[in-house]
Amino acid sequence: MALAPSIDWSPVRISLETSVTATAITLVTGLAAAAWRQRRSGPATALVDGICLLPLVLPPTVVGFFLLLLFGRNGPLGKLLLRLGATIVFSWPATVIAAAVVAFPLMYLTARAALEQVDPRFLEAARTLGANEWRVFREVALPLAWPGVLAGTILSFARALGEFGATLMLAGDIPGRTATIPIAIYFAVETDDMRSAIAWCGADVVISLILLGGLYYWTHAQGPARWARR
């Protein structure tokens, strides 16, 4: 990079890799949870709702602390993974886990709202025409809820990109491995490396602008208007 040979661009790469992976995980799990939730009601769903939304209301450091307890050397999941020869804490997967957990509620909430907006008669019509529930979801509910689901995906991506607290707790600051843009910026400012901090902030602004553009495009141009040719 001729522009700034001394700047380490690895946080940008790590942040993008982490956010993309975390968003993909969130998209699948959030949609599955929303679809599951939509077909049920009762006290069990309230509990599930509470657990799903907890990461949204808890401070990220608290979420990170819980994750540390869960995935740490003595945590239930940590022990299990250790037996399989994997350590999560202070590794790249830890950045993904932290980002995914924190972004999950946004995906879950928007996907649920989008699915609830779909007129149930369309789903019923598909059922009377012989479609099983998977086909009803894939070919009717999901395409009709798609603009909302996409908005949720973009929000989740933005949240994953900005994740700091939980990531720091679980993944730490290992340059070239777990140092995402927000974490790298924090430690750059602490060590008075303003050039790097400004460069990484600039990268974040560019990515965010692209995201906002995408959000606008997907929710407007790709709304229901696309089902007419005029």
Added chain:
Amino acid sequence: MPIEVHIEKKLADFTLEVAFSGGDEPLGVLGPSGAGKTMLLRCIAGLERPDRGRMVLGNKTLLDTERGVRVPARQRRVGLLFQHYALLPHRTVGENVGFGLNDLPRAERERRVRILLERAHASGLESRFAREISGGEQQRVALARALAIEPEALLLDEPLSALDTHLRSQMEAQLQETFLAYLRPSLLVTHNIEEAYRLSKRLLVLSRGRVVAHGPRDEVFRRPPSKEVARLTGCKNFSRARTISENLVEAIDWGCRLRVEQMISRRAAHVGIRAHLIDFAESSSGGRAEENVFPCWLVRSSETPFRITLYLRLNKPPDESGHYDLQAEVFKEKWERFRVRPLPWHARLSPESLFIMPE
């Protein structure tokens, strides 16, 4: 193919409790809004879960709560035409009609879709989206889609209610055509009395979740079993009645004695006559001497393009209360002929037009 339905389902303000059986002829389901008509269709289609009941279509048991049988909607092969069609907005017309044929190879599916659309008088719309076609076209496409799965029964929920008058009669003709070509049990839900009569040979009248009449349409219309059914089938004139002999009643509210053709087997509660069956005696000289003829005065009238409704008071001139006893409906040509005659006119409530509703 016989259909047998017996279901019970508790709803918010009443229990839907319907039992009937039928064959391949269309059955008109009539009733006021909120009587449970749509719910009945949804139960048959498998979109709602009745609390108790049994449903058999042909030799297939769709529901038997006692044996724990409940065939899901997708396996029932019951075609349902939704009130507002429910065409999938993100799919083209061709994809909508072919939705239920997805296990066929593409070429065969497209061929079938073409034939179905042709039969539904909606050729050439394959590549359009639902929002790009008119209401009448949407209706045709929805019908083609429901028929695509070769359903064992066809359920139509207010199929004509969203169309304007001209399209209505066109679509009605098309439904007639469909019923003739498609000999399977069909249920047509409507609150339009004339539509129900024209499109179905048999009628089922629902009120607050219960069957209040079921039978051949002429029987239901000519001899409604209760005041409620009479009203639901469009009758406007009722009077409380007291039985005098087996074919003579006293109409309490109208203040007259009426001979009726119908044999009064049980104690009569009400006597009724349809507005268009009230006749007017040509000459006033016969007067009271003639049977079932009574002097009447015009209270007010209201016009439609071809008919006029006359609000009449029997036996007495009208007072300022505007009270009337009977509503008569006559064609305007006839009205033009006798409107010039001096009051009182003479209304004839002929014995064969009157019907008795038991308690």
